[in-house]
Amino acid sequence: MRRWIKLSIWALAGLAVVAGYLVMRPPKMAPPREIRVAATPEALARGKYLYEVVADCDGCHGERNWGKHLAPVVRTGAGFTFPAEMGLPGRVTAPNITSHPEAGIGAWTDGEKLRAIREGIGRDGRALFPMMPYESYRHMSDRDAEALVAYMNTLPAAPDRHPPTAVDFPVSLLMKSAPAPVEGVVPEPAELGEYLVRMGGCADCHTPKERGAPVAGKEFAGGEVFRFGQLSVVSANLTPDVETGIGRLTEAAFIQRFQEHRETAGASLPAATQQNFTVMPWLQFSQYSSGELGAIYRYLRKQRAVENKITVHPRS
Ligand code: HEC
Ligand code: HEC
Structure with a gap:
């Protein structure tokens, strides 16, 4: 009897050590690079394009007018706390x-900014919640990442403060395995379509998830639900399936589908309604060149066709 009690005390102590280790364990990280990014006119222009179009940073970090169709950005980089109805694990x-x-982040070094964006580590060494797409951005070329930071350094200072992210247990522990240092040189992309799809977070919205993890075999098949206030929208099926995906869409029609929003961008937008509500960054992606959109189209057409019928604007 005594012996059993002793053993279970040891077992409990062991568990406590493991739990303590998991709680205290820092994420994988390297010190920030010692670098000052070059703010050449070319770098600033490329950085702005990456920030506004390719990676749509303001899709999450901008203050947006959610009352209007396509939720245009009102103030760049000012920050945003996601509403509870989005169903995230905690306050984000x-x-x-x-x-x-x-x-x-005006007081951060350029190296600290690069590390947060591509490696998922905050200035204080904490793991960032991976809704911040650093697992995709780790593939951002050195040249692009440095141009992006050069442009971010020019963003007009906004005084807005927001409640910090507080992720619920157990996600708060699990997410510590997401950050990882970027090793060596990240070259310019070999495959433009794949690169743009990654940087644009297409899979983040178009691949359905269960408990935060992408459903295997349903890559780009759509079906993620996005709720904002009273409104909701469902992401479309981007696989080459003929009946339920983009199988019937020609490359020219695909390109047109994006570029028609170039007109919308300058016009005054109607109110957001259940029939037009969307989180798809049409205004931003309308700025892609035809060459870039063609590369995206051809990349998507190479994916596995998944039959998955979606009603993007459900009745409520
Ligand atoms: C899908 C939404 C989303 C997109 C797109 C996004 N971010 Fe983030 N970002 C976040 C969230 C959420 C956090 C906070 C995570 C946390 O606090 O744990 C964050 C954190 C950061 C941080 C750390 C800031 C701090 O004070 O700790 C930086 C820097 C950053 N993002 C830059 C960018 C840049 C640059 C882009 C575009 C290339 C971008 N983000 C795109 C959601 C996003
Ligand atoms: C923030 C989430 C989000 C991101 C990021 C996103 N999409 Fe979407 N997308 C949606 C939603 C929601 C819809 C359905 C509503 C609509 O058509 O606006 C949609 C619709 C579309 C459609 C229309 C399909 C059809 O059959 O009408 C295309 C094409 C598309 N997305 C392509 C892309 C590509 C390519 C990317 C990446 C470069 C991307 N999306 C990134 C949310 C997103």
Whole structure:
């Protein structure tokens, strides 16, 4: 009897050590690079394009007018706390990433910014919640990442402060395995379509998820539900399936589908309704060149066709 009690005390102590280790364990990280990014006119222009179009950073970090169709950005980089109805595991804030020294990240070094964006580590060494797409951005070329930071350094300082991210247990523990240092040189992409699909987070919205993890075999098949206030929208099937995906869409029609929103961008937008509500970054992606959109189309057409019928605008 005594012996059993002793043994279970040891077992409990062992468990406590394991639990303590999991809680205290820092994420995988390397020190930030010592670098000052070059702010050449070319780098600033490329950085702006990456920020506004290719990676649509303001999709999450911008202050947007959610009352209007396509939720245009009102103030860039000012930060946003996601509403509870989105069903995230806890309170999640995409912070102010403007050059404001206290409210934003103006006091961070360029190396700390690069590390947060591509490696998922905050200035204080914590793991960032991987809704911040650093697992995709780790493939961002060195040249692009440095151009992006050069442009971010010019974002007008916004004084906005938001409640910090507080992720619920157990996701708060599990997410510590997401960050990882970027090793060596990240070259320019070999395959443009794949690169743009990654940087644009297409799979983040178009691959359905169960308990936060993408459903295997349903890559790009659509069906993720997005709720904002009273409105909701479901992501479309982007696989080459003929009946339920983009199988019937020609490359020219695909390109047109994006570029028609170039007109919308300058016009005054109607109110958001259940029939038009969307989180698809049409305004931003309308700025892609035809060459870039063609590369995206051809990449998507190479994916496995998945039959998955979607009603993107459900009745409520
Ligand atoms: C899908 C939404 C989303 C997109 C797109 C996104 N972010 Fe984030 N980002 C977040 C969230 C959420 C956090 C906060 C995570 C946390 O606090 O754990 C974050 C954190 C950050 C941080 C750390 C800030 C801090 O104060 O700790 C930086 C820097 C950052 N993002 C830059 C960018 C840049 C640059 C882009 C575009 C290339 C971008 N993000 C695109 C959601 C996003
Ligand atoms: C923030 C989430 C989000 C991101 C990121 C996103 N999409 Fe979407 N997308 C949606 C939603 C929701 C819809 C359905 C509503 C609509 O058509 O606007 C949609 C619709 C579409 C459609 C229309 C399909 C059809 O049959 O009408 C295409 C094409 C598309 N997305 C392509 C892309 C590509 C390519 C990317 C990446 C470069 C991408 N999306 C990134 C959410 C997203």
